[in-house]
Amino acid sequence: MDLVQYAWVVWLVVALVCFIIEMVTLEFTFLMIGMASVVGLVGSITHLPWWLQILVAAAAALLLLLLVRPKLLQRLHASGEVAKQGVEALIGMAGEVTRMFERGAGEVTLANGDVWTSRLAPTVRFRDLDVGERIVVTQIEGATALVVPAER
Known part of the structure; x- marks a missing residue:
């Protein structure tokens, strides 16, 4: 053969x-x-x-x-059709608090379904966020999403 x-x-x-x-x-x-x-x-x-x-x-x-x-x-x-990938795609993404923030840290679920450990971004006044509160990702540091409360 x-x-x-x-x-x-x-x-x-x-x-x-x-x-x-x-x-x-x-x-x-x-x-x-x-x-x-x-x-x-x-x-x-x-x-x-x-x-x-x-x-x-x-x-x-x-x-x-x-x-x-x-x-x-x-x-x-x-x-301009290049889609952001990885961490870049998360910046500016909306989500909501799924575990109440205590001392500025908690857990959020983003619009794409990802669950992230998160902290309040240093650019906002310190306060704890409640479950269900809407947030926006401003930065990713390692495995932590820095978030700010979403404008209503």
């Missing part, structure tokens, strides 16, 4: 894995590598020798990474 005749399966698996990773990272690198794998897949289907398939896929990856990816990133950033 000639394993080279099944090279298309390897190209397909590499492309699918890259596309799945791209959905998590959202930075276009794995998208370009996945597209280069599709080029390798086409080379396999057209019966190119395995070494030529690799060369063509590598050249496609290099071109896509150097020429296409920067333009896609530039267009994405220029459009």
